[in-house]
Amino acid sequence: MDNDRTQIQRILGGDQRAFEALINDHRKLVFHVVARIIPNRSDREEICQDVFVKVYQNLSKFQFESKLSTWIARIAYNTSLSYLEKKRLMLYEDLKTEEDDAEYPMAADAWHEEEGVDEKLMEREIRGVLETEITRLPVHYRTVLTLYHVDELSYEEIGSVMNMPQGTVKSYLFRARRMLKESLLTQYREEELRV
Amino acid sequence: MKHGTDKQLQALAAGELLDDRKELESHLAVCSACRHQLHVYRQLMSVLAEAPAEELSPNFASSVIGRIEESGSRAMNYLEWGLASIIVLIGVPMVFAYIDREGLTTLARDSWLVLADVFRSVASVSSFPVDTNLSLIAAAALAVGLYHLAVRLAFRPR
Numbered sequence: 001m002d003n004d005r006t007q008i009q010r011i012l013g014g015d016q017r018a019f020e021a022l023i024n025d026h027r028k029l030v031f032h033v034v035a036r037i038i039p040n041r042s043d044r045e046e047i048c049q050d051v052f053v054k055v056y057q058n059l060s061k062f063q064f065e066s067k068l069s070t071w072i073a074r075i076a077y078n079t080s081l082s083y084l085e086k087k088r089l090m091l092y093e094d095l096k097t098e099e100d101d102a103e104y105p106m107a108a109d110a111w112h113e114e115e116g117v118d119e120k121l122m123e124r125e126i127r128g129v130l131e132t133e134i135t136r137l138p139v140h141y142r143t144v145l146t147l148y149h150v151d152e153l154s155y156e157e158i159g160s161v162m163n164m165p166q167g168t169v170k171s172y173l174f175r176a177r178r179m180l181k182e183s184l185l186t187q188y189r190e191e192e193l194r195v
Numbered sequence: 196m197k198h199g200t201d202k203q204l205q206a207l208a209a210g211e212l213l214d215d216r217k218e219l220e221s222h223l224a225v226c227s228a229c230r231h232q233l234h235v236y237r238q239l240m241s242v243l244a245e246a247p248a249e250e251l252s253p254n255f256a257s258s259v260i261g262r263i264e265e266s267g268s269r270a271m272n273y274l275e276w277g278l279a280s281i282i283v284l285i286g287v288p289m290v291f292a293y294i295d296r297e298g299l300t301t302l303a304r305d306s307w308l309v310l311a312d313v314f315r316s317v318a319s320v321s322s323f324p325v326d327t328n329l330s331l332i333a334a335a336a337l338a339v340g341l342y343h344l345a346v347r348l349a350f351r352p353r
Contacts, residue, residue: 150247
């Protein structure tokens with residue numbers, strides 16, 4: 001929090017490098033939120049830019065009631081939702097194109113050398129299926145999953161980002177995981193999942 | 196023990212604190228159905244924890260700063276237009292007022308008198324002698340000063 005304060009003071013004092021550092025510190029977080037909500041890859045960079053322009057314009061209003069990263073994630077979340085509303089996209093529709101399905105890299109590095117080729121192929125397939133299923137979840141579920149599992153925000157922080165009680169965050173997280181699990185179980189036999 | 200619930204299995208897969216963890220683990224040792232469910236949850240969480248490949252361009256930060264500077268320039272343009280508008284609004288009646296001194300319209304004379312009062316007030320605050328020409332210089336200096344202040348503010352975070 002003290003680091004946040006120092007960085008913000010420098011930016012408010014006109015230090016451009018400090019703002020550049022803030023962007024580089026938070027660009028991944030912003031991208032994760034935007035990418036989970038915005039279906040069109042070509043729009044994401046501009047929306048991420050919008051987020052940081054808003055951060056800059058509103059920085060003097062930041063009251064240190066939360067971590068700076070939480071505040072920035074909230075701006076990313078609200079900006080993405082506003083974009084969707086402007087585009088009149090349905091929040092609960094299938095937002096992804098086939099091209100987008102390949103955006104999350106397979107964890108090839110995590111595969112063990114001793115595993116058989118078939119097992120690797122099956123694991124890769126299962127991961128692909130999961131990615132597709134994730135994109136079919138409601139936007140709030142996808143956002144909760146990303147903030148919790150990828151960005152490792154606490155329930156409280158996610159609640160602050162998405163303006164909802166912690167109980168709702170937990171409920172969304174639980175339901176989203178269960179939906180994904182059920183989806184896997186309906187598509188694969190037990191032995192296929194034992195990889 | 197009964198089969199583990201989804202809530203328990205999710206918590207175990209996520210490594211979260213679980214009150215009845217030992218009891219659940221004992222059950223898992225003898226129940227392949229629950230072990231399978233737990234395995235699927237673990238697979239799921241492994242995928243969920245993978246960060247998406249970031250697609251932002253390498254010069255992303257520079258682009259953002261460029262956009263902010265551009266919007267600052269736009270704000271400055273608005274200020275310039277605003278200042279030009281004020282000058283026109285003041286200048287036009289003054290021109291008319293000057294002409295009026297040669298005997299033109301009553302409206303122009305009134306405008307001149309009002310403006311002259313404003314400038315005298317400015318001049319008196321600035322300790323200038325109450326002279327119309329000096330008042331005009333003081334008012335112009337004040338306007339330029341305010342303009343520069345506004346431009347500086349436009350470049351800072353709002």
